[in-house]
Amino acid sequence: MPRNMRELTCTAQERVNMLVANISNPAPERLPLHVEEITTSWLTSALARGHAGVTVESLAVSDVMYGTATKVRVHPGYNARGRELGLPESLIVKGGFVPEYRNLNAYIYEYEARFFKEVHPHMHANVPACFYAETDARSGQSIVILEDLRSRNVEFCRVQKPLTFAQAAANLDAQARWHAQFWQSPELDSGGELTWLAPQDPLPDGESGTYHWGQLKPDVFASYTQLPRGAAVPKRFHDRDWMERALLDLRAFDRIGPMTLLHGDVHLGNLYFDRDGTPGFLDWQSYRRGPWAHDVTYFLISALDIADRPRWERALLEHYLERLAFYGVKEPPSFETALEAYRRHIVYGLFFWLVNPVEWQVEVNNCAVAPRFAMAALDHEIHDLIGR
Incomplete structure (x- = not known):
């Protein structure tokens, strides 16, 4: 460690x-x-x-x-x-x-x-x-x-109740603290104590990617676009071939680094607040080693109201970068570099909430969150940025 x-x-x-x-x-x-x-x-x-x-x-x-x-x-x-x-x-x-x-x-x-x-x-x-x-x-x-x-008597978060600015900032502070702790840590490298951690990969090869690639099968992917959530997602994101290219593009981008320890699934259903407002994190089943932007992007877009996110996201991203420096990262990403990573990671949440099985999240939750990613994708013009 x-x-x-x-x-x-x-x-x-x-x-x-x-x-x-x-x-x-x-x-x-x-x-x-x-x-x-x-x-x-x-x-x-x-x-x-x-x-x-x-x-x-x-x-x-x-x-x-x-x-x-x-x-x-x-x-x-x-x-x-x-x-x-x-x-x-x-x-x-x-x-x-x-x-x-x-x-x-x-x-x-x-x-x-x-x-x-x-x-x-x-x-x-x-x-x-x-x-x-x-x-x-x-x-x-x-x-x-x-x-x-x-x-x-903790307060469990729910997708139907997006976070306030202060709550989102507190959560990002908590993420920055452990991200900084493991920022480019040798423990994540070959021979380190956490080298067994799987890398964050939107489309893994082999057996570990069975679910991911299975959701991209043309008939399976198309079936999700016909559900209520699909009606709330622009048709350009119903393009299965574009989605595959965009996810592969993200995989290549993520290999650049820097790497840290990720929660991997920071959505509201996995979050809570103690009575004093301290953020807490549930369901450590998907933690990985990977780039900070995975956690931050997935969290911010899924946790904020569609109307609040474009007004708050830049300030919250700046806040996260400041907290990284506070917790000891000597050279945190510049805002421009961070914003580019943030934009590219939108596709991950867009895909996985579009094809989320109802056995894992009831449809009302999928209908709440998938449009949050779709609107962010439109605002940041990711259809033209990636997956060409």
């Missing part, structure tokens, strides 16, 4: 000390593959890895939230040791509890478990506290046990 990391804030440090499990111990037992297998016995063995002497004596399940990963809200009843340690009355058990999703997304479940075990303890980012993170290579299951943010 970077040698020059600043100390975490007291609040974050206390959470890390209390909640990061002892990962040197062997996995306690086979990970549950079905919600019904989340038992008092299994939860005891999982929590006891970082909290010796804890026993879960009773367990209730109140919510099962299906999605790319399934999140299960559980309410453990602890023995005296658990109560003494102040373990929460509710937790979120997150993993691949839907077989077809687990088979398809095993690698991203493993990525999130690895994030909480190997990456987050060394980085500056406000994320849900983690009590346990493990992968069972035999079954392809990975599970993390996270704090239930609902118990802290």
Whole structure:
């Protein structure tokens, strides 16, 4: 990890000390593959890895939230040791509890478990506290046990409620802090501790690009343009061949650098605010090494109202660059260089929100966000800039 990391804030440090499990111990037992297998016995063995002497004596399940990963809200009843340690009355058990999703997304479940075990303890980012993170290579299951943010009354962001200028600026400050921490870090290079991180790539080759290229199949791509979201996106962006050229152009552009650590999926559904206004980040399943502009562009366009974005984006981009310098980047990109990168990255969000499966985001969300990228694409004239 970077040698020059600043100390975490007291609040974050206390959470890390209390909640990061002892990962040197062997996995306690086979990970549950079905919600019904989340038992008092299994939860005891999982929590006891970082909290010796804890026993879960009773367990209730109140919510099962299906999605790319399934999140299960559980309410453990602890023995005296658990109560003494102040373990929460509710937790979120997150993993691949839907077989077809687990088979398809095993690698991203493993990525999130690895994030909480190997990456987050060394980085500056406000994320849900983690009590346990493990992968069972035999079954392809990975599970993390996270704090239930609902118990802290955080404000979850939603695409139907775009951010204010101040909220967007605060989020960019948070991104700039960890981007600066890993800015051109040797840890991301060959031989570094994070060399295993996949590169950000809009159209990966091989198996890792199965989903991306699959959404570009002519019949599949055309089917999405016929959905309600397609009616809100100008027809010039219904051109499947142009979209492929534009994404390949972005891939070539992204290899220039500079590289940092990316969240990879910074949209409103993955964001929250603590009661004091501190931004928080959910769903660390898509983090990558790649150019800063991926996170910043994807965030700004998806998070701002269509009317606000053209009035605020330049000032917010300047704010991000200033915060990079504040957090230690000696030569942040110039505004002109940053604006060029910002323009080129619009196509990524345009494509992925246009072809977003309704199993991952309900259509009302796709209808809200796809036009935000389409309007930005028109404003910045990316149809003529790239993909010719």
